[in-house]
Amino acid sequence: MTTDRRRFLKGAGLAAAAAGAPLPAPSESFDVSRLCGRYQWLVGDHHTHSQYSYDAMYRIDQIARGGRAHGADWIVFTDHGHAEHEKVSVEPTEADFLAARRKYPDLLLWHGMEWNVPGAEHATVFFQAGRDQAAKLREFERAFDWRLTNSEASSPANEALALRALRWLAAEEQAKRIHAPVVLINHPLRNGRIAPHELRAYRDAAPNIVIGMEGAPGAQADGFPKPLGNGGARGGYANSAGPNSWPGFPAEAYRSYGGWDWATAKVGGLWDSLLAEGKPWWITTNSDSHYNRGDTLVRPQVADDWYDTHGKFPDPVDTGSPQLLAPYADFYPGEFSRTYVGVTRRSLEGVLEGLRAGRVWGVHGGLVQSLEVGAYGGGAAATLGGRLRVRRGSDVTLVVSARLAARPHGGGSVPRLARLDVVAGPVTGAVTDPDTMTAPGTKVAESFEPRWAPGRQVVFRHTFRNVRSPFYARVRGSNGTSEPTPDVIGQANPFEDLWMYANPIFVDVC
The missing domain is CATH 3.20.20.140 (Metal-dependent hydrolases)
Known part of the structure; x- marks a missing residue:
């Protein structure tokens, strides 16, 4: 993994986003709710x-x-x-x-x-x-x-x-x-x-x-x-x-x-x-x-x-x-x-x-205490389950803010968030085969490795440059650094393999 993919982003500011200009990199004190709504x-x-x-x-x-x-x-x-x-x-x-x-x-x-x-x-x-x-x-x-x-x-x-x-x-x-x-x-x-x-x-x-x-x-x-x-x-x-x-x-x-x-x-x-x-x-x-x-x-x-x-x-x-x-x-x-x-x-x-709107994320074992995700571009913003509409050629930035765990879970230890992924894929429209179960264009766009300290807030962003067609982005996190692997039957302590998944944000392009 490159240094760029591991970077921890610093800086703050929202006035530029409201004007459609690039937003400076967020700091640990960055308030994502000001971007995507207070819930x-x-x-x-x-x-x-x-x-x-x-x-x-x-x-x-x-x-x-x-x-x-x-x-x-x-x-x-x-x-x-x-x-x-x-x-x-x-x-x-x-x-x-x-x-x-x-x-x-x-x-x-x-x-x-x-x-x-x-x-x-x-x-x-x-x-x-x-x-x-x-x-x-x-x-x-x-x-x-x-x-x-x-x-x-x-x-x-x-x-x-x-x-x-x-x-x-x-x-x-x-x-x-x-x-x-x-x-x-x-x-x-x-x-x-x-x-x-x-x-x-x-x-x-x-x-x-x-x-x-x-x-x-x-x-x-x-x-x-x-x-x-x-x-x-x-x-x-x-x-x-x-x-x-x-x-x-x-x-x-x-x-x-x-x-x-x-x-x-x-x-x-x-x-x-x-x-x-x-x-x-x-x-x-x-x-x-x-x-x-x-x-x-x-x-x-x-x-x-x-x-x-x-x-x-x-x-x-x-x-x-x-x-x-x-x-x-x-x-x-x-x-x-x-x-x-x-x-x-x-x-x-x-x-x-909130359920019907998709403002929903799920987590196991207290992997993170809180999570907020927002996307902005073209002077507009959206959060989980929402839709962001931008002009073709715009940049769209996804901002992720997580509060790291500070208390032991039921397994007796404080869980450690080792990785956050931004997963993204194109929106290609209705399928011809209703039994389709693959989306080949969906990939992990970027991975981040938070510097861990109990109770710390970490904030990351990923920018999709010069977007030309509709897409969606979602976030997941884990206490490990590999892709999800099958749980071993009879040998799967749930506290040892923890994941968090958030619902997507859709980006429409006009």
């Missing part, structure tokens, strides 16, 4: 499970309390779609959810569900419907969940049912029977069951509702080495192609890379192929909390058919002993995986607005 960055989690899921144990208020203790500002409760859940669990979940809201008024909470997507796998679905929340969730689950509609298999008919579900959400929002529905695809390539053409079809069917996917799955503690050598894999990514998998995915797509989905981690891969179309397709991270590593709570022993009879497990009991073996593969919201959303106001509406 409050709230930590959240859109994928959690309670005792109302057939494979989890926590009370709703315990998830909220655990998230709050680990710095979460917003949480979505997403119990699995299931016949018994639809039959008896929706109203009790709503009652417990409302009680948690009263108990923790400082938290922003939603009652959603994890949808078994017809012809595919799982997705977070949440919206607001006031007093009709439980009824509307039940209506959706009954009509469109593959566990209730016998529509699990990958087939054109089942894919069409998934699209009808998305159009139902859009129609219900238009009729004002529900408000602000959001869908995020969960652990997209864990089983390879959501083909590239399905992702595109989802987005096209409901572009303001289906906003993206988990860039990294939950269950990050599943890769910890186990005493008997029978460890799992980060995010549960230890699979291979099955009968419902899309046959075009290579074997490596079924593994996680530094805890992140192959679709996200591969430069010029599936995520980039969507961005290269100019599609606003955002990534998140989450806990997928079922059983959280190190917790002292355990689920009481019950008969095998307990959930099928009751639609709920008994409250967990405290043993006083930390649980480290399977199935304790998860973390609490905010404990390891954090999704930051830039908001203009601390409210449900503020978080929804």
Whole structure:
């Protein structure tokens, strides 16, 4: 790596940028928010499970309390779609959810569900419907969940049912029977069951509702080495192609890379192929909390058919002993995986607005305390998820500001950001093959190696000179200096391989 690629940029100034002139190199005191807008960055989690899921144990208020203790500002409760859940669990979940809201008024909470997507796998679905929340969730689950509609298999008919579900959400929002529905695809390539053409079809069917996917799955503690050598894999990514998998995915797509989905981690891969179309397709991270590593709570022993009879497990009991073996593969919201959303106001509406706008970045293990990214050129500026419009031949500068970690993470050490990358690629428009999953023009444009000191703010910039056509740029960071590598099944301590990914900024050229 050349000295130029390692440089730490110094200097400051914004008046020149407002006039369209070159901006001096930023210093450690450079305030990127003056360039790209002032936002409050709230930590959240859109994928959690309670005792109302057939494979989890926590009370709703315990998830909220655990998230709050680990710095979460917003949480979505997403119990699995299931016949018994639809039959008896929706109203009790709503009652417990409302009680948690009263108990923790400082938290922003939603009652959603994890949808078994017809012809595919799982997705977070949440919206607001006031007093009709439980009824509307039940209506959706009954009509469109593959566990209730016998529509699990990958087939054109089942894919069409998934699209009808998305159009139902859009129609219900238009009729004002529900408000602000959001869908995020969960652990997209864990089983390879959501083909590239399905992702595109989802987005096209409901572009303001289906906003993206988990860039990294939950269950990050599943890769910890186990005493008997029978460890799992980060995010549960230890699979291979099955009968419902899309046959075009290579074997490596079924593994996680530094805890992140192959679709996200591969430069010029599936995520980039969507961005290269100019599609606003955002990534998140989450806990997928079922059983959280190190917790002292355990689920009481019950008969095998307990959930099928009751639609709920008994409250967990405290043993006083930390649980480290399977199935304790998860973390609490905010404990390891954090999704930051830039908001203009601390409210449900503020978080929804930020999510839909793509003002989102995700990080594991507290690799950085804060991140701001802005791009400017031609007298205008934009931040994560935004679009910057410039004249052909302009220079566009990307500015990245990160606050380095100052506190130990759950692994006991202070994480060290070793590298920041600017990844960029051309926006080439709609693809002719909807199963496209490569973007050959996307590359790492520049890498920076911050001089590390706990709590320090580092600021870098990269300038794209004489831009001639539209493109996008995004930022990632790591505690290592190599490209993401596959996590070793059963030998993947999540605290040893940490990554941060931010959503893109698009640049339109006229």
